[in-house]
Amino acid sequence: MIWLGIDTSNVPLSIAVVKDNQLLVEWTSSIKVTHSVGAMPAVEEALKQANINPGEIDVIAVAEGPGSYTGVRIGVTIAKTLAWTLKIPLVGVSSLQTIAGNGLLFNGLICPIMDARRDNVFSAIYTNDLTADLPDGHYAIETILEKLALKQENVLFVGKDVSIHWQAIQRVLGDRAIRAPFYLDLPKASVVIEQAMKKPLPSIEETHHFVPEYKRITEAETNWLAEQQKVGESND
Amino acid sequence: MSKDQIILGIETSCDETAASIVRNGCEIVSNVVASQIESHKRFGGVVPEIASRHHVEQMTIVIEEAMKQANMQPSDLDAVAVTEGPGLVGALLIGINAAKAFAFANQLPLVGVHHIAGHIYANQLTEPMQFPLLALVVSGGHTEIVLMPDHGTFKLIGETRDDAAGEAYDKVARVLKLPYPGGPHIDRLAHEGVEPIAFPRIWLEEDSYDFSFSGLKSSVINYMHNAEQRGEEIKPQAVAAGFQASVVEVLTAKTLRAAKEYKVKQVIAAGGVSANKGLRKSLEDTFAKEGIPFNVPPLFLCTDNAAMIAAAGSVMFEKGIISSMSMNGKPGMTLFDWN
Ligand SMILES: [Zn+2]
Numbered sequence: 001m002i003w004l005g006i007d008t009s010n011v012p013l014s015i016a017v018v019k020d021n022q023l024l025v026e027w028t029s030s031i032k033v034t035h036s037v038g039a040m041p042a043v044e045e046a047l048k049q050a051n052i053n054p055g056e057i058d059v060i061a062v063a064e065g066p067g068s069y070t071g072v073r074i075g076v077t078i079a080k081t082l083a084w085t086l087k088i089p090l091v092g093v094s095s096l097q098t099i100a101g102n103g104l105l106f107n108g109l110i111c112p113i114m115d116a117r118r119d120n121v122f123s124a125i126y127t128n129d130l131t132a133d134l135p136d137g138h139y140a141i142e143t144i145l146e147k148l149a150l151k152q153e154n155v156l157f158v159g160k161d162v163s164i165h166w167q168a169i170q171r172v173l174g175d176r177a178i179r180a181p182f183y184l185d186l187p188k189a190s191v192v193i194e195q196a197m198k199k200p201l202p203s204i205e206e207t208h209h210f211v212p213e214y215k216r217i218t219e220a221e222t223n224w225l226a227e228q229q230k231v232g233e234s235n236d
Numbered sequence: 237m238s239k240d241q242i243i244l245g246i247e248t249s250c251d252e253t254a255a256s257i258v259r260n261g262c263e264i265v266s267n268v269v270a271s272q273i274e275s276h277k278r279f280g281g282v283v284p285e286i287a288s289r290h291h292v293e294q295m296t297i298v299i300e301e302a303m304k305q306a307n308m309q310p311s312d313l314d315a316v317a318v319t320e321g322p323g324l325v326g327a328l329l330i331g332i333n334a335a336k337a338f339a340f341a342n343q344l345p346l347v348g349v350h351h352i353a354g355h356i357y358a359n360q361l362t363e364p365m366q367f368p369l370l371a372l373v374v375s376g377g378h379t380e381i382v383l384m385p386d387h388g389t390f391k392l393i394g395e396t397r398d399d400a401a402g403e404a405y406d407k408v409a410r411v412l413k414l415p416y417p418g419g420p421h422i423d424r425l426a427h428e429g430v431e432p433i434a435f436p437r438i439w440l441e442e443d444s445y446d447f448s449f450s451g452l453k454s455s456v457i458n459y460m461h462n463a464e465q466r467g468e469e470i471k472p473q474a475v476a477a478g479f480q481a482s483v484v485e486v487l488t489a490k491t492l493r494a495a496k497e498y499k500v501k502q503v504i505a506a507g508g509v510s511a512n513k514g515l516r517k518s519l520e521d522t523f524a525k526e527g528i529p530f531n532v533p534p535l536f537l538c539t540d541n542a543a544m545i546a547a548a549g550s551v552m553f554e555k556g557i558i559s560s561m562s563m564n565g566k567p568g569m570t571l572f573d574w575n
């Protein structure tokens with residue numbers, strides 16, 4: 001069984017090839033190169049290094065979001081197109097669960113953080129077997145910290161953006177907050193594959209309907225809904 | 237006899253997700269367009285983030301449909317051509333990354349096409365191009381006069397200094413409270429036979445082939461404002477007819493002057509606004525009278541589509557212009573020669 005894994009959810013890029021439960025190649029970088037330029041050459045190179053032709057891939061696993069809208073879309077578009085044209089299944093894995101997976105052996109809760117500006121984050125709370133205690137979503141950082149304050153366990157914070165919120169985290173959780181070492185902050189496509197392996201394989205007919213998990217409607221829609229509500233209220 | 241050349245075209249520069257298969261650069265085998273107009277209507281214009289989201293949903297479905305209608309397999313193709321720019325960057329990236337993944341998986345060459353070159357080469361799908369050729373490119377994002385001495389050489393001789401013609405149509409439509417997209421509504425109202433309001437023609441310098449539409453748009457807004465102040469009834473048909481007459485007269489006159497100066501063998505119109513009935517008729521009548529061959533593609537090839545990208549990509553591919561897997565979307569891409 002040959003798996004290709006892709007994560008382009010935020011600035012970092014990660015591509016992995018796994019064959020029969022062995023990681024053959026993994027390329028992970030955190031250089032600010034747009035995924036549109038970097039992702040496909042990395043896929044090409046990883047497969048070349050692994051000596052695998054595109055036609056030999058059996059399954060594709062992709063980080064499906066949340067994250068940067070454009071970033072998530074590039075990974076999903078590449079994964080969808082490859083899976084569809086190669087007629088192989090496509091499995092999506094939460095981008096938050098992917099970075100939480102870096103802390104798999106931690107004795108406590110795992111909180112992946114992606115900054116979403118204005119004191120908001122894409123985040124979740126995972127137990128150390130990677131089940132979601134609080135589902136993936138777009139939250140105020142304060143909301144996450146209030147939930148964690150009610151728990152007893154230590155919390156491992158993972159992700160490049162943890163540093164942005166570290167002061168607030170420490171203020172609320174004190175010594176219970178553990179900062180993951182830097183090398184655990186980047187998403188790894190091998191983790192995307194590992195999590196995907198635990199899911200049932202979708203049929204290849206489902207590939208067309210695969211969509212990113214944005215976890216947030218667009219600003220235009222938010223404004224439009226607010227306006228509709230205003231119109232509704234003034235008509236009451 | 238040499239084998240046919242088969243190109244898959246992909247286009248996602250704005251709010252249409254499109255794929256098409258073109259044989260030998262001139263024959264449409266299949267042409268699929270998924271329009272998003274309904275999704276953007278309520279916002280009064282294209283919302284880039286929503287456009288990108290729809291492209292991801294539609295892209296593989298649209299390519300599959302184009303392949304199915306053509307009854308072809310990836311192995312029947314010679315290359316994949318995709319719009320590289322200009323356009324909405326987030327939207328461009330979906331088509332580009334899908335094209336790259338498809339080309340890579342099927343070991344096909346990739347060709348990045350300029351969107352306006354695509355609009356111009358839409359003409360090749362109905363009639364062979366004759367050089368030197370003059371193209372009037374009019375759309376929501378462009379108003380340009382392009383001279384082509386030969387295949388793949390583009391000389392920009394005039395362009396808008398402010399709004400694109402299609403943009404002016406949309407803005408005036410908004411003032412008239414017409415639904416989005418406004419162009420077709422203005423075209424329809426302009427043909428209802430109401431005496432047009434006299435709006436100015438903006439000619440700029442005497443020898444210039446450039447355009448300016450923002451002044452005309454302001455004149456329309458001023459007229460509406462003054463009429464409202466005086467409590468006069470505003471006839472939208474009269475405003476639409478007057479606005480359209482001004483746009484059409486300037487576009488036609490400058491294109492004709494350029495066609496004569498450069499002694500071209502053929503004049504073509506391209507881009508979404510070339511679907512405008514008033515403009516088509518004015519250009520057709522004018523060039524018929526002057527005896528200069530004029531061609532404008534059928535409506536479905538004027539608006540954004542992927543057949544035009546495949547048609548342009550076909551010539552680029554013949555000339556050996558191939559893109560790499562690191563191709564990026566270029567929202568502000570300029571026309572370049574294929575040499
Ligand atoms: Zn266009």
